[in-house]
């Protein structure tokens with residue numbers, strides 16, 4: 001009886017090992033294929049790039065929702081957010097310090113992500129800016145807005161706390177970031193929220 005169960009167990013272990021190998025082989029093949037395809041297109045994504053995509057959910061009784069895609073490619077991070085259900089006009093968008101969208105007003109995400117302990121401001125300003133200070137974008141008459149943002153000052157999951165955006169949140173505001181008011185640009189209610197989780 002014992003012998004039989006040992007035989008079955010070792011079969012099971014063998015089965016596991018060969019499954020793992022198959023998965024690995026598949027991954028490698030896929031990487032090669034994707035890279036070959038990208039050589040012939042303008043597409044930025046190759047299999048070794050880090051990519052996150054997630055939803056923005058309405059907060060503060062708004063209808064603002066959307067999709068965020070973040071890709072790290074050769075040392076640069078490409079951030080794209082597509083948002084709908086906005087009021088027409090200018091809205092602020094930031095990274096806030098905690099990936100916690102649990103509260104109805106989005107305040108569970110804390111203040112702006114500011115790992116370099118500077119003052120709030122316009123991205124690139126000599127007077128300082130938070131690493132979460134993405135800025136403003138426009139929503140059209142139908143309430144749709146898109147923002148594209150690229151930087152080499154972020155990373156996805158690199159573990160450097162002065163660069164790593166994993167564990168932070170994306171917040172869209174009802175109002176405009178004035179780039180002056182401290183500590184957050186007086187951008188009003190937090191109307192949409194997404195947690196950046198790997």
Ligand SMILES: [Cu+2]
Nearest residue numbers: 093094171173
């Ligand atoms: Cu904000």
Ligand SMILES: [Zn+2]
Nearest residue numbers: 112120130133
């Ligand atoms: Zn800020």
